[in-house]
Amino acid sequence: QKEVEQNSGPLSVPEGAIASLNCTYSDRGSQSFFWYRQYSGKSPELIMSIYSNGDKEDGRFTAQLNKASQYVSLLIRDSQPSDSATYLCALNTGTASKLTFGTGTRLQVTL
Amino acid sequence: DAGVIQSPRHEVTEMGQEVTLRCKPISGHDYLFWYRQTMMRGLELLIYFNNNVPIDDSGMPEDRFSAKMPNASFSTLKIQPSEPRDSAVYFCASSLGTGDGYTFGSGTRLTVV
Numbered sequence: 001q002k003e004v005e006q007n008s009g010p011l012s013v014p015e016g017a018i019a020s021l022n023c024t025y026s027d028r029g030s031q032s033f034f035w036y037r038q039y040s041g042k043s044p045e046l047i048m049s050i051y052s053n054g055d056k057e058d059g060r061f062t063a064q065l066n067k068a069s070q071y072v073s074l075l076i077r078d079s080q081p082s083d084s085a086t087y088l089c090a091l092n093t094g095t096a097s098k099l100t101f102g103t104g105t106r107l108q109v110t111l
Numbered sequence: 112d113a114g115v116i117q118s119p120r121h122e123v124t125e126m127g128q129e130v131t132l133r134c135k136p137i138s139g140h141d142y143l144f145w146y147r148q149t150m151m152r153g154l155e156l157l158i159y160f161n162n163n164v165p166i167d168d169s170g171m172p173e174d175r176f177s178a179k180m181p182n183a184s185f186s187t188l189k190i191q192p193s194e195p196r197d198s199a200v201y202f203c204a205s206s207l208g209t210g211d212g213y214t215f216g217s218g219t220r221l222t223v224v
Binding site for chain 2: 031034042043049051088090099103104
């Protein structure tokens with residue numbers, strides 16, 4: 001089992017809809033969870049962090065964490081074409097500062 | 112702040128040549144990370160430093176790869192000799208401390224022919 005698993009997609013959603021991106025992980029000791037957005041040809045950009053069970057909202061983005069079920073998700077409300085990118089899930093495994101990344105989910109927001 | 116600065120942006124080299132990638136982290140960030148990204152394997156951690164000291168180099172593929180951080184504002188990743196399978200985008204990232212997210216540099220796209 002991979003340490004961090006994401007569906008590679010592409011996930012296609014119409015403009016204005018909610019996009020739901022999911023990530024599962026294997027290390028129960030993980031404490032810090034992050035979502036990065038990466039546009040084609042660009043570097044990953046941090047968009048959300050979450051450390052405790054439950055939901056965390058920031059504008060159109062909501063991160064959800066369930067440590068018992070070992071999954072973290074990202075909801076994007078009112079999806080825009082500019083949200084089209086690859087979304088990477090990352091979390092610390094073992095040593096606190098070392099992040100392990102999933103392979104990413106490609107999101108396409110269609111007009 | 113100018114962010115994490117990497118150079119060069121692109122590097123094309125012939126197999127067997129030495130390649131040196133450079134990184135300037137964000138001032139005040141105690142952690143510096145080198146990652147490699149390919150379509151097949153995604154983002155892989157190569158090595159990371161804390162306060163200029165290498166902490167974990169278990170991701171360095173083999174002895175051809177080496178990394179240094181002589182001071183808090185500069186790090187290098189060297190490949191000698193380079194091989195076509197080293198072709199990838201190499202990212203440098205820095206962070207304040209444990210539990211913090213990273214800030215990535217723009218990356219170096221390396222092509223070894």
